[in-house]
Amino acid sequence: MNATRQEYILLLGSNLGNSQLTLKEAGTEIEDRIGKVTSTSSIYRSEPWGFQSTHHFLNQALIISSELSPIEVLMVIHQIEEGLGRIRESLAGYMSRTIDIDILHWNGGTITEATLKVPHPLIAQRRFALLPLCEIAGGAIHPTTGLTYQELLNACSDTGDVHQLPAP
Numbered sequence: 001m002n003a004t005r006q007e008y009i010l011l012l013g014s015n016l017g018n019s020q021l022t023l024k025e026a027g028t029e030i031e032d033r034i035g036k037v038t039s040t041s042s043i044y045r046s047e048p049w050g051f052q053s054t055h056h057f058l059n060q061a062l063i064i065s066s067e068l069s070p071i072e073v074l075m076v077i078h079q080i081e082e083g084l085g086r087i088r089e090s091l092a093g094y095m096s097r098t099i100d101i102d103i104l105h106w107n108g109g110t111i112t113e114a115t116l117k118v119p120h121p122l123i124a125q126r127r128f129a130l131l132p133l134c135e136i137a138g139g140a141i142h143p144t145t146g147l148t149y150q151e152l153l154n155a156c157s158d159t160g161d162v163h164q165l166p167a168p
Contacts, residue, residue: 004067005065005066005067006035006065006066006067006068006069006070006073006106006107007038007063007064007065007066007105007106007107008034008035008063008064008066008070008073008103008105008106008107009061009062009063009064009103009104009105009106009133009136009137009140010030010061010062010064010077010101010102010103010104011059011060011061011101011102011104011120011129011132011133012026012027012059012060012061012062012099012100012101013057013058013059013097013099013100013101013102013128014026014057014058014097014098014099014100015048015055015056015057015058015097016055016085016097016098017085017098019057019058020043020058022084022085022098022099023043023058023060023099025084026080026084026099026101027040027060027062029080029083029084030062030064030080030101031064033076033079033080034064034066034068034073034076034077035064035065035066035067035068036064036065036066037062037063037064038063038064038065039062039063039136039137040060040061040062040063040136041060041061041062041132041133041135041136042060042132042135042164042165042167043058043059043060043132043164043165044058044059044060044128044131044132044162044163044164044165045057045058045059045162045163045165046058046059046127046128046160046161046162046163047128047160047161047162049126049128049158049160057128058165059128059129059131059132059162060132061104061129061132061133061135061136061137062136063136063137070103070106070111070116070118071113071115071116073103074103074115074116077101077103080099080101081099081100081101084098084099085098085099102120102129103116103118103120104118104119104120104123104129104133105118105119105133105137105140105142105149106118106119108140108141108143109143110143110144119142119143119144123142123149123152124142124145124152124155124156125156125157125158126156126158127153127156127158127159127160127162128158128160128162130149130152130153130156131153131162131164133149134149134150134153135164137149138150138153
């Protein structure tokens with residue numbers, strides 16, 4: 001029996017350790033454990049969002065084709081993050097991290113669970129997420145606003161410094 005293929009757009013972020021290597025390792029783990037990576041954005045360097053840190057983030061978006069359910073993907077994401085040195089603090093708030101993987105988009109649908117909200121609730125306010133996402137799926141429709149992600153980026157009020165790194 002074949003499970004239904006699901007399409008996810010994930011955002012990877014890292015600002016501790018060798019962030020470029022961590023993004024690469026996370027991508028490999030995602031492909032091995034979640035599903036086929038069908039598109040990869042460039043890597044973007046961005047200022048921390050929502051907290052102060054001297055360490056800038058590297059971010060990258062991936063489109064994944066998977067047979068896993070959203071909750072299964074989230075469970076595997078948490079395992080991958082832990083394996084790459086992510087320490088989740090029980091205190092609320094943003095902080096520096098070796099890796100953070102968010103589900104930004106899923107099959108053009110919405111999920112509102114205690115542990116998972118898709119699309120990410122703050123996506124329209126985050127240039128560091130919208131820029132890499134728009135590079136690979138700018139025409140995709142945000143399911144609750146009805147706007148494309150490119151339209152959300154064009155309207156985004158975030159003025160944080162985000163720029164694309166040159167290809168290696």
